[in-house]
Structures are given as structure tokens and as C-alpha cells.
Amino acid sequence: MDIARRHNLQQSGQGRQPMLFAHGFGCDQQMWRFVAPAFEATHRLTLFDHIGCGRSDASAYDDVRHARIEGYADDVCEIIDTLDLHDIVFVGHSVSAMIGVLAALRVPERFARLVLIGPSPCYLNHPPDYHGGFEPADIDGLLDLMDNNFLGWANYLAPVVMGPGHAPELTEELKRSFCASDAYITRRFARATFLADHRAVLPRLKVPSLVLQVSEDAIAPRAVGEYVHRHITDSALTLIDGVGHCPHMSHPQQTIAAIQAWLP
Amino acid sequence: MNRLAGTIELPCGVAVVDEGGRVRQANAALGRLLGQPAADLVSLPFDSLLAPAAAVLYQSYLLPLLRLHGEVGEFELVLKSADGARPSVLFYAAVRPLADGCDDGMDVVVVPVRERRRVADELLRVKRAADLAPGMMFQLVRSPQGQLRFAYVSQAVRALYGVSAEAAAADAQAVLGQLHPEDAARLQARLAASGAGAPAAEWANEAWTELLRVQRPGAAPAWHEMHAAPQPGRDGTGVWHGFVADATLRLQLAAERAEHQSAEAQARARSELLARISHEFRTPLNAIIGFSQLLTRPDADALSPRQRQQLQTIAGAGASLLHLVNDVLELSALDSTPTELHCSAVPLRPLLAQALALVEPQAVEAGVTLAPLQCDDALQALADAQRLGQVLANLLSNAVKYNVRGGQVALQATAHGAEQVCITIADSGPGFTPEQQARLYEPFNRLGAERSGRPGTGLGLVITRNLVKLMGGAIGLHSEVGRGACFSVTLPQATGSAGLAPSPPRQALADGGSPAAAEVPSGRDFDVLYVEDDEVNTVLMQAILALRPAVRLQLAADATTALAQALRRPPALLLVDLHLPDADGFTLVQRMRTHAVLARVPVVLVSAATGAGERERAEREGFVACWAKPLDVAQTLAALDSLMAAATARG
Numbered sequence: 026m027d028i029a030r031r032h033n034l035q036q037s038g039q040g041r042q043p044m045l046f047a048h049g050f051g052c053d054q055q056m057w058r059f060v061a062p063a064f065e066a067t068h069r070l071t072l073f074d075h076i077g078c079g080r081s082d083a084s085a086y087d088d089v090r091h092a093r094i095e096g097y098a099d100d101v102c103e104i105i106d107t108l109d110l111h112d113i114v115f116v117g118h119s120v121s122a123m124i125g126v127l128a129a130l131r132v133p134e135r136f137a138r139l140v141l142i143g144p145s146p147c148y149l150n151h152p153p154d155y156h157g158g159f160e161p162a163d164i165d166g167l168l169d170l171m172d173n174n175f176l177g178w179a180n181y182l183a184p185v186v187m188g189p190g191h192a193p194e195l196t197e198e199l200k201r202s203f204c205a206s207d208a209y210i211t212r213r214f215a216r217a218t219f220l221a222d223h224r225a226v227l228p229r230l231k232v233p234s235l236v237l238q239v240s241e242d243a244i245a246p247r248a249v250g251e252y253v254h255r256h257i258t259d260s261a262l263t264l265i266d267g268v269g270h271c272p273h274m275s276h277p278q279q280t281i282a283a284i285q286a287w288l289p
Numbered sequence: 290m291n292r293l294a295g296t297i298e299l300p301c302g303v304a305v306v307d308e309g310g311r312v313r314q315a316n317a318a319l320g321r322l323l324g325q326p327a328a329d330l331v332s333l334p335f336d337s338l339l340a341p342a343a344a345v346l347y348q349s350y351l352l353p354l355l356r357l358h359g360e361v362g363e364f365e366l367v368l369k370s371a372d373g374a375r376p377s378v379l380f381y382a383a384v385r386p387l388a389d390g391c392d393d394g395m396d397v398v399v400v401p402v403r404e405r406r407r408v409a410d411e412l413l414r415v416k417r418a419a420d421l422a423p424g425m426m427f428q429l430v431r432s433p434q435g436q437l438r439f440a441y442v443s444q445a446v447r448a449l450y451g452v453s454a455e456a457a458a459a460d461a462q463a464v465l466g467q468l469h470p471e472d473a474a475r476l477q478a479r480l481a482a483s484g485a486g487a488p489a490a491e492w493a494n495e496a497w498t499e500l501l502r503v504q505r506p507g508a509a510p511a512w513h514e515m516h517a518a519p520q521p522g523r524d525g526t527g528v529w530h531g532f533v534a535d536a537t538l539r540l541q542l543a544a545e546r547a548e549h550q551s552a553e554a555q556a557r558a559r560s561e562l563l564a565r566i567s568h569e570f571r572t573p574l575n576a577i578i579g580f581s582q583l584l585t586r587p588d589a590d591a592l593s594p595r596q597r598q599q600l601q602t603i604a605g606a607g608a609s610l611l612h613l614v615n616d617v618l619e620l621s622a623l624d625s626t627p628t629e630l631h632c633s634a635v636p637l638r639p640l641l642a643q644a645l646a647l648v649e650p651q652a653v654e655a656g657v658t659l660a661p662l663q664c665d666d667a668l669q670a671l672a673d674a675q676r677l678g679q680v681l682a683n684l685l686s687n688a689v690k691y692n693v694r695g696g697q698v699a700l701q702a703t704a705h706g707a708e709q710v711c712i713t714i715a716d717s718g719p720g721f722t723p724e725q726q727a728r729l730y731e732p733f734n735r736l737g738a739e740r741s742g743r744p745g746t747g748l749g750l751v752i753t754r755n756l757v758k759l760m761g762g763a764i765g766l767h768s769e770v771g772r773g774a775c776f777s778v779t780l781p782q783a784t785g786s787a788g789l790a791p792s793p794p795r796q797a798l799a800d801g802g803s804p805a806a807a808e809v810p811s812g813r814d815f816d817v818l819y820v821e822d823d824e825v826n827t828v829l830m831q832a833i834l835a836l837r838p839a840v841r842l843q844l845a846a847d848a849t850t851a852l853a854q855a856l857r858r859p860p861a862l863l864l865v866d867l868h869l870p871d872a873d874g875f876t877l878v879q880r881m882r883t884h885a886v887l888a889r890v891p892v893v894l895v896s897a898a899t900g901a902g903e904r905e906r907a908e909r910e911g912f913v914a915c916w917a918k919p920l921d922v923a924q925t926l927a928a929l930d931s932l933m934a935a936a937t938a939r940g
Contacts, residue, residue: 051349055357083453119349159341166342166367172413173365174346207453209444219345241310243336243344268310268334270348274356275310 028107032073032100033080036108037061040068042137043110047101049119049143049271050218053079053206056118059277063285068114073104075121077210086210094120094217098127105135114288116140118273119245120218126257127223129232139234140284143270144253145245147222155224158246164219171212227256234260235287237272237280244270261287302378302399306335313394322378322401324371335397340367340375351380355395359384365402365409377406420444424534429461429517431480431527437461440528449513449533451505469502476501476515480529495519500536511537560621567614567621571897572823574614575919578607579829582922586836609744611919616748620732620755630673630759634783637702637710638664640674644681645700648689657692660699668702669783670710672760677780681712683753684776688716690743710782715775721768729766730754815933818843818860820851820877821895822870826918830864830895833925839933848872852880859886861936862929864916867896867903875910891932895920 028034035054038044044064046057054072061070074081075097090096101124105113113136117125122144129136148157149164234257238250247264254262263283269275293303293316302319304312312330320327323338336344343366354361362381370376378399385396402409419426425445431437439446439457446457446464456463465473476499496518503511517531581604585597592600641664652659670677681700688698696717705711721729725736735747757764757778768774817840821827827844834840843860845851847870855863863881865874872880874894881887894907897918907915914928 049349051346052353056353058357163341166340167345169413170342170346170365170367172416173409207455209447209453241334241337243334243339243341244348268336269352271353274353275308 028103031076031082031085032104034104034108035072036070037072038065038068038070040064040066042068042112042114043108044068044070044114044116045101045104045110046070046072047115047117047121047124048075048078049117049121050214051211053081055079056271056274057116060116060273060280060284063281071104071108071110075214076100077207077214079206083207083210086207088213091210092213092217094124094221094223095127097121097124097217098131101125101128102131105132111135112137114138114140116142116284117144118142119145119270120221123221123223126226126230126234130226130229133232136232138288139230139232140237140287141234141253142237142273142280143239143242143245143250144236145249146224146227146253146256148219148244149222151222155252156246156248158244158249159219164216167215167219168212171215224252224256227253228258230257231259235284236260236262237283238262238264239269239272239276240264240266241268242270263287301401302397304330304335304397304399305394306382306397307394310334310336312338319399322368322370322376322399324374338368340369343367343369347380351382355382355384366399368399377402424532425449426532427530429480429529429531431522433526437465437480439464445533449511449535450503451508467503467505469504472499472501475499480527496531509537511535512540513537563617564621567617568897570610570614571918572825574607574611575897576825576829577603578611578919579833579922581607583829583832586922588836607919612744613746613748616746616752620748620752630676632671632673632760634669635672635674635677636666637668637670637712638662638666640678641681641700641702641712644678644685647682648685648698651686652689652698655689655692656694656696657689658695658697660697662700664700664702665704668704668710670712671781671783672762676756676760680753680756680778681714683749684714684778687749688714688718688774688776690745691738691741692716692718704782705779707784708782709779712778712780713775714778715773717773720770720772720774721766722770726766726768813839813937814841815839815862815936816841816843816858816860817862817864818845818851818855819864819895820845820848820869820874821864821866822846822868823866826866826895829920833920833922834929836926837929837933840929846870848877848880851877855881855887855890856884860890862932863890863892864895865892867894875906878910878912891936893928893932 033054046054046061048054048056053074057072061072064070076086076091077083087096090099097120104110105128111134115125115129115136115138117123117139119142122139122141123146125139125141126144126146129139145157147155148159150157150160236250236254236257238245238247240247242250250262250264254260263286265272265276265279265283267276267279273280293305293314299316299318302322303316304319305314307313312333312335315327315330317327320330323330330338336347339347346364347366351361351364360383362379364380366378366380368376368378378401381398381400382395384393386393420443422443423445424443426441426443427439427446428441429437430440438459438461439454442454442457442464444454446452446454450457450464450467452463465476468476479497479499496516498517499515501513501515503513505511512535513533514536515531515533517529520528520530522528581600584592585600585604641662645659645662649659685698685700692698698717699715700712701715702710702712721736728734728736730751731747732751733747735745738745739747754764757780760780762778762780765777765779766774767777815837817834819827819830819834819842821830821844827846831842831844834842843854843858845854849871851865851869863878865877867874869877874896878892881890891913892911893914893916894903894912895916895918896903904915913932916925916928
């Protein structure tokens with residue numbers, strides 16, 4: 026299996042230390058375009074698409090392996106193996122923050138640092154002690170809404186893009202592929218993401234980690250970011266004042282600054 | 290500046306959202322949709338106006354999209370109204386520079402959907418039904434150029450063909466390419482036929498089914514059943530609606546069932562054939578055994594010792610053949626008809642003691658010692674006493690027969706827990722090799738004993754095992770070459786009082802007495818009418834009955850003659866064969882009994898078919914005995930003597 030093609034691996038940068046960027050649910054590696062270039066001078070960057078997202082090879086999707094996000098962590102380990110990456114700075118957004126944690130627990134010797142953007146070890150509420158932000162009915166509602174919008178009728182999830190857009194440098198092909206994903210896989214990825222509970226593994230992580238948390242995040246509430254920070258032994262928490270779940274897109278400068286400030 | 294000037298009266302919600310994601314302006318319609326004054330919305334994060342599920346898609350999908358492309362539209366979201374309602378809306382947004390600064394903001398329009406919502410829900414329900422049903426629904430379309438593609442396939446296309454719906458939509462070959470070439474060609478011909486020639490009105494209703502072989506790389510071969518109904522299009526186009534179901538399991542089960550049935554039928558036919566052949570053997574055997582016995586009787590004509598020995602050889606060969614015939618008949622009866630068992634609590638000690646006693650003469654002759662029986666007095670098995678006796682007789686007889694001179698046979702019964710009893714028959718014979726043990730229960734396989742000179746049929750163990758199984762037990766063997774063999778019969782243990790003891794072996798009908806059971810009657814004439822159509826049997830019966838001078842034998846070859854003769858001269862005893870040319874023996878007897886003079890004549894059934902069925906019927910119909918062909922001369926004479934004595938006693 027050609028891992029590079031399977032995950033649409035893209036490499037850039039002049040530095041020596043590898044930096045691996047993992048996108049979250051709903052999008053693909055292009056979401057790093059406001060942040061990643063800032064590290065090209067100091068690091069060797071690798072960007073990839075999860076199976077079923079962007080321009081990955083959807084035929085590599087395995088119903089059993091990818092039914093849980095552990096399977097996505099296996100994918101990350103295979104990428105690390107294939108590229109022979111060591112001393113990695115891993116940057117993961119949303120569900121990929123937890124995917125990075127799982128991969129770092131599997132091969133801790135490969136990881137130098139983890140940047141966890143909007144992480145959540147568990148999206149469901151477990152009263153009274155844990156407030157993940159979602160009830161089981163919300164997850165059903167999410168699947169319904171996804172089905173209604175694209176997964177149900179188009180067999181391929183592609184954005185409805187109108188007008189010329191703000192990125193003339195993108196080719197038409199790239200535009201078409203942006204945030205496109207396989208409907209069947211995306212639906213199952215949503216289930217794997219939002220029904221997972223990995224709270225118990227956090228204390229086992231020994232790799233130094235940075236939790237990047239937006240102050241008003243409807244998907245990973247601030248209390249969840251603080252929970253992650255409390256349960257990872259060697260971790261720092263940086264708060265970005267604002268609204269949203271994707272600071273690397275809505276607040277790219279603050280995001281870059283926070284990461285650079287934390288990296289040695 | 291109010292960007293919303295002029296939107297106040299619009300029936301859709303409009304808002305301006307700043308780069309930080311907060312509402313800067315909102316129109317009255319948005320306020321109504323959210324159940325609060327528009328002014329109260331200002332400075333709230335826009336995603337706080339959305340239901341949780343909608344907020345996830347807004348943040349993880351729509352915002353990244355807007356960041357890179359500037360505009361999105363026609364995306365369904367769900368709002369979170371202050372009054373608890375969850376209105377569905379279509380979301381449109383475009384990134385615009387805000388007039389009062391250099392920051393980008395965005396204009397948002399949300400259009401309520403109500404009727405369409407219901408339609409969409411219904412469509413979604415249908416879609417999910419199609420996706421979750423066990424089979425693939427499809428719409429197959431042929432273009433004017435003749436290219437086929439699946440315009441719609443349900444999700445099962447992944448499970449059945451390992452391809453995505455998208456691939457099937459691009460080119461039907463993604464699916465059809467996985468068919469066996471012959472089946473693919475047949476399907477193509479079918480698709481071509483339903484388009485060409487026939488008037489559209491005719492082929493519209495012509496639904497068809499094709500059974501297709503599928504060979505996916507890396508997957509087991511499968512059978513798919515495709516059902517489709519065509520609809521005509523113009524310019525050679527066509528549309529087929531249908532579904533594909535995986536028929537592999539169903540076909541496999543059907544094939545297995547058919548195979549099983551045919552194997553059963555073959556086995557039944559074989560055992561019926563064996564039964565008939567065996568039965569046919571009995572008639573000639575009747576002559577061989579009967580006449581050789583007659584000729585070797587002490588009072589027979591003088592024979593040279595050599596002739597006497599030759600006759601004994603004939604008699605011995607006849608006896609072996611009869612044994613074989615009986616075994617085959619028993620085995621085929623066990624195979625073909627459910628044997629009636631009378632299971633009850635059987636006290637083992639007396640039964641085992643009796644079985645040992647029966648084998649004693651054989652053991653003495655073979656120079657084999659029978660060890661003292663070991664069995665607890667209270668031990669009981671749930672079994673058919675008669676059948677268990679048969680099982681023990683067979684195993685004990687084998688243990689003696691295949692033993693060595695000076696050897697030993699030990700019979701033992703022990704309780705196995707509270708549920709089972711185990712009866713073991715151990716011998717000190719040569720034992721069995723593993724190869725022999727593997728073939729122990731093969732019919733007619735004597736495991737080499739056929740070269741030993743010991744008589745046997747190779748059926749005894751098969752019958753024994755069948756009987757044990759019928760009684761709900763199991764038979765086992767532990768043996769090593771040179772260390773003897775130990776058969777074990779495990780049966781359900783019976784508890785409770787032995788007062789419910791088995792009914793004594795049913796033997797209402799006499800088989801014939803033991804030789805010299807009664808004195809040879811003499812004196813008065815004793816009329817016997819023998820109805821038999823086979824000449825050999827007739828001649829033998831004549832020869833046997835000639836040994837009783839008082840008997841006056843009349844013969845009849847069919848039922849009509851027999852009745853006429855009996856009426857003319859009522860017999861003291863009627864011997865009747867079962868199969869007569871013009872009636873069966875039972876019918877003849879019923880007819881005779883309608884005549885007062887014949888109503889009380891004792892009747893003996895003389896037949897080669899002496900299964901339990903005939904025996905029971907004869908008993909029901911008041912027959913006094915049942916003589917099985919081939920006849921044993923001594924037994925027949927003894928039985929006749931007791932019948933004559935009874936007749937004399939009656940006067």
C-alpha cells in the first residue's frame with residue numbers, strides 16, 4: 026500500500042524537526058493553510074488527509090479498523106513509520122488531537138511534543154462530573170443533519186461554493202476537492218468521533234503537550250480544555266479569546282504565536 | 290451604518306456577523322425565528338443561535354469553507370429558538386469587508402423551510418430504508434451511446450461489490466465487471482434485448498430475474514440474484530429499477546438439503562433392496578436347512594459318515610447364511626423404520642447375570658473363563674430390557690469368540706455420577722489397532738476376522754451401536770493391540786423403585802417349543818391343512834410332518850382352493866403362508882372364520898416375512914403361533930407336538 030497516495034501526503038519546509046499536522050472532522054489538510062506556512066522555515070512539515078477526506082484514497086477505508094478512532098491513530102503510526110519520522114511535533118485539531126494522543130501512547134519514543142487544538146476526550150455529557158457539551162440526541166441530530174445536507178442524496182460530500190471565492194490561487198480542481206469527503210465514511214467518522222470516550226487514557230500521556238483553547242467554543246467547551254490540561258501531566262493551556270472551534274482558521278496569528286511561544 | 294436597511298420586511302432572517310463570530314446586526318425576521326427581539330441578538334456568538342448538531346457542522350464544515358471560498362449556500366441548519374422550538378433553515382453566507390473597518394465580516398441569510406422539511410424527512414426515511422435493507426436497490430441507466438451506469442444504488446453496493454456508490458454511478462462496469470464472464474454476457478444480452486425491437490409498451494412490464502456468479506478478488510465466490518423491471522426511453526436509452534440480493538447462503542442451504550435428501554433416499558433404497566434380497570434368500574434357505582436337518586436326523590436313512598459330514602457342512606453353511614440374512618434384515622429395519630422401544634427402569638444385575646449365563650456354553654467350548662459379574666444390586670438403567678439383552682449378548686459373544694483359549698471375559702456395571710450407568714465388557718483377546726478402531730462400525734467390515742475362520746457377518750456391532758443409540762446411550766471402545774479390548778455401553782441411569790420393572794419380554798406367540806418338549810403324540814388322525822404356493826416349501830413341510838404318522842396333511846396352493854377344501858373337511862390345524870396368489874393369509878383366515886365350522890380352527894402363520902408387524906397382526910387376529918421360514922425341523926416338530934397335545938386335551 027502506497028501510504029503517500031493513500032493519505033495524500035504533502036511535505037514542505039526547510040527545518041529538520043518534523044511537524045505533523047492532522048486535520049479534524051469535517052475538513053481536510055487545507056485547513057492548515059493559514060498556520061502551517063509559518064513553520065516552514067524552522068521545521069519539516071507533513072500534511073495529510075484522513076481516509077475518506079479530501080484527496081485520500083477512500084478505497085483504503087476499513088469498516089472495522091476505522092469504526093473507532095484508534096484505527097485513525099494506527100494510520101498516523103503508519104505514516105510516521107513510512108516517513109521514518111522522529112522527534113515529532115504533532116499538531117492535531119479537534120478529533121485529531123485525541124488521535125495524536127492515542128498515537129503518542131502507542132509509540133511515545135517518536136513524539137517530542139503535542140499541540141492539541143480544541144481537544145475533547147469525550148463529547149458526551151457524563152453528569153455530574155463531566156460536561157462534554159452533547160447529549161446522545163444531539164449526535165442523532167448531527168447524523169440527521171448531515172444526511173439531509175449531503176450524505177443522504179449526493180453520494181459524495183462536496184461544498185456548495187458560490188461566486189469566485191477569496192482564494193484565486195487555488196486551482197479549480199483543488200476547489201472542487203476542498204473539504205470533499207466520502208459520504209459513507211464521513212457519517213461513520215462522525216459516529217466514531219462523537220461517541221468516543223478517551224478520558225481514561227489522558228493521565229498515561231507523558232509527552233509534553235499544549236492545549237490551545239478558544240474561550241467560547243461550542244464544540245469543545247472551555248471546561249473540557251481545562252479538563253484535558255488537568256489530566257495530562259506535562260501540559261500547558263493557552264486560551265485564545267474569541268468564538269469558535271477552529272482558531273487556526275479564525276485566529277491564525279494568535280494560534281501561530283501561541284505555538285511558537287510554547288515550542289523551545 | 291445599517292447594512293440591513295431594507296431587509297426589515299423580508300420573510301427571511303438576515304444577520305451581519307463580525308470576524309470574531311459575533312452577531313453585529315440582525316433583522317426582525319431572524320428575531321422572530323429565534324423567539325426574541327432582534328436587538329437582543331447583537332453581540333451573541335452566531336453559533337450560540339444554532340442547535341448543537343448544527344453548531345458542529347457550522348464550526349467544522351461551514352466556517353472553514355467560508356474562510357477559503359468566501360461564499361456558501363443552501364446548507365440546512367437547525368436554529369435554537371428561545372421558546373424551545375427547533376426551526377429548520379437554509380443557510381446562505383458570504384464573506385464581505387465590513388464597511389467600518391478593514392476586518393472581514395459576513396452576511397448571513399437564513400430561509401425557513403417547513404413543507405420541504407417534511408418532504409426531506411420522508412425522502413430520508415426512504416433512503417435509510419433502502420440503505421439498511423438486506424440487499425441492493427438500484428436504478429440502472431443506459432445512455433444513447435449505450436453506456437451503462439447506476440444512477441442510484443443503495444449502500445449495500447459496498448458489501449456486495451466492495452465499491453462505492455459513486456464508482457457505480459460513474460460506470461456500471463465497476464459492478465458488472467465483477468460478474469463471471471458468462472453471466473455478465475447473459476446479463477448484457479438481457480439488457481440489450483429489453484431495449485431493442487419490441488414496442489416500448491410491451492417491454493415495460495417485463496420484469497426478469499437473473500442468477501449471477503460474482504468473483505471478487507480476495508472474497509469468496511458468491512451468487513447474486515438480480516430482479517429488475519425495465520422502462521423504455523427514447524433513442525435507445527433505458528432505465529431498469531430493481532434490487533440485488535445475495536443468494537449464496539440460500540443456494541448453499543438448498544444444495545445441502547438436496548444432497549442430504551438424495552443421500553437419505555439412496556440409503557433408504559439400499560436398505561430396502563437389502564431387505565428384499567434377504568427375504569428372497571429365506572425360501573431357498575428353507576429347503577437347504579430343512580432338508581439337511583431332516584437327512585441328518587438319527588432316524589433318517591443310513592448315511593455314510595462322509596455323507597453325514599457333508600450334510601452337516603451344508604446345514605452349517607445354511608445356518609451362517611440365515612444368520613447373515615437376519616442381521617441384514619434387522620439392520621435395515623433399524624435404518625428405515627423407527628424401531629419401537631419400550632424403555633423403563635431396568636434393574637441391571639439380573640439382566641447382566643442372564644446375559645452371562647446365555648454365553649456360558651459358548652465360553653466353555655472356546656476355553657474362555659467368565660469372570661464373576663460385578664454389578665451393584667440397586668443399579669438401574671433406563672432401557673428396553675429386550676434390546677439391552679440383545680446388545681449384551683452380541684458384545685459378550687464377540688468377547689468370547691475373538692478371545693484366546695485360556696482367556697477371560699469380564700462384565701461389569703457401574704454408576705457414572707447420578708445421570709448415567711456404564712456397562713463394560715472386557716476381554717483378553719488380541720485387541721484392535723487404531724486403524725481397526727476407526728472402521729469398527731462399518732457394515733460388513735470384519736476387520737480381518739474373515740480370515741480367522743470364526744463365523745460372523747460384520748453386522749453385529751453396527752446393529753449393537755444402533756440399538757444403544759436408539760436407547761439414548763453411547764458405545765465406546767478402549768483397546769490396545771495385545772492388551773485386549775474393553776467395550777463400554779453408557780446409558781441413562783434410572784432412579785426410583787424397581788417396582789416399575791420392565792414388562793417381561795413379550796412372547797405371546799410361540800416360536801415353536803424346545804425339542805422334545807412334549808411327548809410324540811400318536812393314535813388319532815390329526816388333520817392339517819397347509820396353504821402354500823411355493824412347491825419347495827410344500828415338499829419340506831410334507832417331509833417334516835411325515836415324521837408324525839398321526840398327521841394327515843392336506844395341501845392347497847391358493848386361498849380359494851384352501852377354503853373349499855377346509856369346508857369339505859375341516860382341519861384340526863391350519864398352517865397358512867402370508868403371500869398367496871389370490872389373497873394374503875390374513876384375508877383367507879378372516880374368510881374362513883365366517884364359517885361356523887371353521888371359526889375355531891387354530892391357525893399358525895408360516896412365513897418368511899416375520900417382522901414385528903406381521904407377528905403383532907397375527908397375534909391380534911388370534912393366530913396361535915408364528916413359524917418363521919426357514920423352518921428348524923426340531924423346533925417345528927416340538928411346536929406341532931404341543932398343538933396336537935392341546936387339541937387332544939380339548940377333545
